[in-house]
Amino acid sequence: MKMSLVVLGLVACALPLLAENDQRRVVAACELTTASVIPSGRESKSQGREFAIRVNNNSPRTIAIPQSPVFGWRVETLEKKGWQFKAEGGPVRRVSAKDEHIVVIGNPQNSPLLDIPPTGSADFFVFLPEAEKALHSDRQIATFKLTLYWAAPAALANSNPAVPLCALAPEWKLGVQNLPPPRK
Numbered sequence: 001m002k003m004s005l006v007v008l009g010l011v012a013c014a015l016p017l018l019a020e021n022d023q024r025r026v027v028a029a030c031e032l033t034t035a036s037v038i039p040s041g042r043e044s045k046s047q048g049r050e051f052a053i054r055v056n057n058n059s060p061r062t063i064a065i066p067q068s069p070v071f072g073w074r075v076e077t078l079e080k081k082g083w084q085f086k087a088e089g090g091p092v093r094r095v096s097a098k099d100e101h102i103v104v105i106g107n108p109q110n111s112p113l114l115d116i117p118p119t120g121s122a123d124f125f126v127f128l129p130e131a132e133k134a135l136h137s138d139r140q141i142a143t144f145k146l147t148l149y150w151a152a153p154a155a156l157a158n159s160n161p162a163v164p165l166c167a168l169a170p171e172w173k174l175g176v177q178n179l180p181p182p183r184k
Contacts, residue, residue, distance in 0.1 A: 025104045025154040026095060030166035032059035037148050037170040040125055048132030053124045053148060053170060057116040064113040064162035071126055071148045072102075075134035078143035087134035092149040092167070102167035107153045113160065140178055147171045 033055065040052040053071070057063050072090030076083040085097060095101045116122045126148075135144050151167035 023106050023154070025151065025157070026101050027104070027151050027165060027167045028101055029169045030164055033057055033063055033164050033166065033168065035148075035150075035168040035170035037146070037172045039172075042125075044127060047127035047129045050125055050127050051146075051148070051172075053126065053168075054121055055116060055124065055168060056121045057118055060118055062115050062117050062162055063164050064115050064160055065122070065124075065150070065164070066111045066156075067114045067124075068111040069124060069126075069150045071128070071150050073128050073131040073149065074147045075131055076145045076147075077137070078145070083145055086144075087130070089128075089130045090149070091153075092151050094147075094149070100169075102149050102151050102169060104151045104153050104167075107155055113163070115162065135174070135176070137176055137178070142176045143173065144176065145171055145173050 035053055035055045037051055037053050040050040042050040044050070055065060070091055072088070072092030074088040074094060075086045077086050078084075088094075091106050092102060092104050095103050114122055128148075131146060135146065137144075147169055149167060149169050152163045152165075157163050157165055
């Protein structure tokens with residue numbers, strides 16, 4: 001009787017963990033579908049710089065991505081020993097600094113899907129005010145790496161075979177030089 005109560009207790013404790021697993025999905029970065037990110041040149045006083053993401057479909061089949069994908073982001077700064085984590089945000093992130101797999105947390109709302117044919121591409125635009133704040137330094141000269149992440153939530157990936165099962169992870173590296181204060 002005691003053993004069955006212990007097993008029942010373990011099962012009861014594990015149920016919330018099992019329920020959360022359908023909200024978390026871990027994937028590897030895409031190899032055939034690639035992306036690049038650059039500033040679009042457009043700025044907003046309230047949201048900062050807009051980023052343009054170009055997705056290239058190099059696979060032999062049409063893929064589908066939401067028209068307004070929700071991106072996660074990570075900002076790293078170059079130190080003497082390599083890239084050091086500075087900040088991250090959004091529902092899509094790297095698993096850890098040593099593991100480059102990408103995790104989708106939750107089930108973010110996605111817009112209608114946009115089909116990208118083989119050898120085709122599509123452009124997406126996004127403001128990331130929190131990432132924009134992380135791209136500033138108190139040092140005279142700094143180098144940053146901004147990585148954007150997108151992967152389909154589990155429900156979307158399971159509902160449509162055209163949605164890539166892998167993740168996009170474009171990077172943008174930039175150098176920042178702070179100007180000295182004006183002389184008085």
